[in-house]
């Protein structure tokens with residue numbers, strides 16, 4: 001069953017063509033990894049699908065009402081709130097949130113402010129928040145960036161379990177090497 005279709009999408013910034021005639025079809029529950037060199041337009045495509053950026057031409061059609069949770073490439077938190085307060089703002093699935101706090105051993109970090117966390121832990125908190133926002137379409141922009149191999153494995157394992165359990169559709173930008181993407185992806189979509 002088709003979940004979404006990207007139909008002939010074009011986008012330019014300041015007269016520079018970034019996306020040109022992009023077509024994409026994603027089935028419900030499918031896991032799509034989007035690849036391509038830096039600056040080719042991967043984030044722009046994700047933002048167009050999420051409705052954050054409007055395409056110059058073309059359209060994105062959904063065949064089921066999307067409930068989107070989006071992890072941005074750079075973690076965005078309110079600097080004047082603790083991590084606990086930041087999570088409480090959006091992470092409405094408290095069962096998922098508490099399970100993930102336990103799984104990633106984050107309890108000791110909850111009282112800290114975003115600027116007091118390492119880059120890797122900011123990414124993990126961002127991932128935890130994204131999974132704890134109710135969704136049927138999960139959009140992850142380089143979620144493994146800045147993670148050490150052990151954390152990356154942990155994050156991948158919980159992501160796979162989450163997708164399997166709930167029939168969630170995944171769009172993910174990733175720069176993983178070689179066979180690594182195949183652990184998660186049903187479809188690899190390359191922008192060139």
Ligand SMILES: Nc1ncnc2c1ncn2[C@@H]1O[C@H](COP(=O)(O)OP(=O)(O)OP(=O)(O)O)[C@@H](O)[C@H]1O
Nearest residue numbers: 013014018036037038039040041042043044045073
């Ligand atoms: N709001 C914007 N205004 C102007 N130019 C933009 C804007 N957003 C993106 N661009 C440009 O569009 C191009 C594609 O950017 P995008 O972030 O989509 O690439 P990417 O493939 O995700 O790159 P990376 O792998 O480095 O994250 C870049 O040249 C970027 O500078």
